[in-house]
Amino acid sequence: MRHLLSVTDLTPDAAVALLDDAERFQQALLGREVRKLPTLRGRTVMTVFYENSTRTRVSFEVAGKWLSADVVNVSASSSSVQKGESLRDTALTLHAAGADALIIRHPASGAAHRIAAWLDDAAAGAATPAVINAGDGTHEHPTQALLDALTIRQRLGGIEGRRVLIVGDILHSRVARSNAFLLALLGAEVVLVAPRTLLPVGVADWPVTVVDSLDAELPGADAVLMLRVQAERMNGGFFPSAREYAVRYGLSERRLGLLDESAVVLHPGPMLRGMEIAAAVADSPQAAILAQVTNGVHVRMAVLFNVLVGTEAALT
Numbered sequence: 001m002r003h004l005l006s007v008t009d010l011t012p013d014a015a016v017a018l019l020d021d022a023e024r025f026q027q028a029l030l031g032r033e034v035r036k037l038p039t040l041r042g043r044t045v046m047t048v049f050y051e052n053s054t055r056t057r058v059s060f061e062v063a064g065k066w067l068s069a070d071v072v073n074v075s076a077s078s079s080s081v082q083k084g085e086s087l088r089d090t091a092l093t094l095h096a097a098g099a100d101a102l103i104i105r106h107p108a109s110g111a112a113h114r115i116a117a118w119l120d121d122a123a124a125g126a127a128t129p130a131v132i133n134a135g136d137g138t139h140e141h142p143t144q145a146l147l148d149a150l151t152i153r154q155r156l157g158g159i160e161g162r163r164v165l166i167v168g169d170i171l172h173s174r175v176a177r178s179n180a181f182l183l184a185l186l187g188a189e190v191v192l193v194a195p196r197t198l199l200p201v202g203v204a205d206w207p208v209t210v211v212d213s214l215d216a217e218l219p220g221a222d223a224v225l226m227l228r229v230q231a232e233r234m235n236g237g238f239f240p241s242a243r244e245y246a247v248r249y250g251l252s253e254r255r256l257g258l259l260d261e262s263a264v265v266l267h268p269g270p271m272l273r274g275m276e277i278a279a280a281v282a283d284s285p286q287a288a289i290l291a292q293v294t295n296g297v298h299v300r301m302a303v304l305f306n307v308l309v310g311t312e313a314a315l316t
């Protein structure tokens with residue numbers, strides 16, 4: 001696997017192989033006092049974040065360190081980006097400084113793809129860093145979808161044939177797009193639950209069904225993925241209002257009662273408790289929100305392993 005830019009680059013076999021590798025890393029580290037494998041010793045991994053992050057940045061750093069890579073964190077706010085350096089020049093500079101993998105988060109959809117193309121063009125046959133998309137604008141967040149798929153697989157015993165609701169601000173959510181395509185690829189029935197104002201143009205081409213009422217969908221759902229409302233992408237206002245959103249799309253305790261007891265509740269974080277999800281629901285045994293975070297480390301170990309050690313055979 002050369003880069004990981006989009007879940008649509010994955011075959012079902014490649015996606016399952018990544019989940020299997022993540023579980024192998026999880027098992028290998030289970031109960032260990034020293035969580036360190038020599039797999040990526042001598043490799044240099046750089047995280048380059050132009051947007052804020054807690055889970056993704058930290059878990060990539062932990063994943064790299066547990067695999068013995070040297071991990072360098074580049075924050076756009078304290079880098080020469082602030083002096084006007086372009087994205088292309090930043091990427092080429094980090095390549096020249098010795099990066100074997102660049103993990104990119106950027107507010108522009110397509111940024112990770114552009115960086116991969118610039119690096120590959122500049123290479124003229126020489127080795128260039130693998131690029132991993134850690135979230136590009138409203139487009140994709142492939143490692144989030146992989147960790148969500150792993151969490152669903154572990155909680156439910158499988159993904160194929162499971163009915164998964166993705167609820168809320170689909171329009172601004174790269175998590176929603178990556179999950180919809182990956183879970184459908186793995187055989188799940190994916191239902192988007194959202195007001196029309198928070199659906200993207202082109203959603204008719206997604207492998208999903210779309211509804212606007214949550215209550216009717218909860219009985220019979222196997223998993224519910226609640227989304228973050230991305231106020232920072234809404235230019236100061238959105239419809240419905242925050243209050244109406246909470247009433248119509250928030251996962252309240254009453255709504256949790258409509259779910260089967262075996263159904264799993266997910267949220268990519270950060271959560272807006274009381275709006276997207278009630279605090280009691282987020283902290284309930286049915287919620288797998290912290291398991292998602294833990295799985296995120298193992299999924300990112302698997303992705304780093306595959307881009308730095310794996311073969312082209314893993315991708316279409």
Ligand code: CP
Pocket residue numbers: 052053054055056057135144268269270
């Ligand atoms: N889920 C997710 O991407 O969280 P962060 O923004 O904290 O990385």
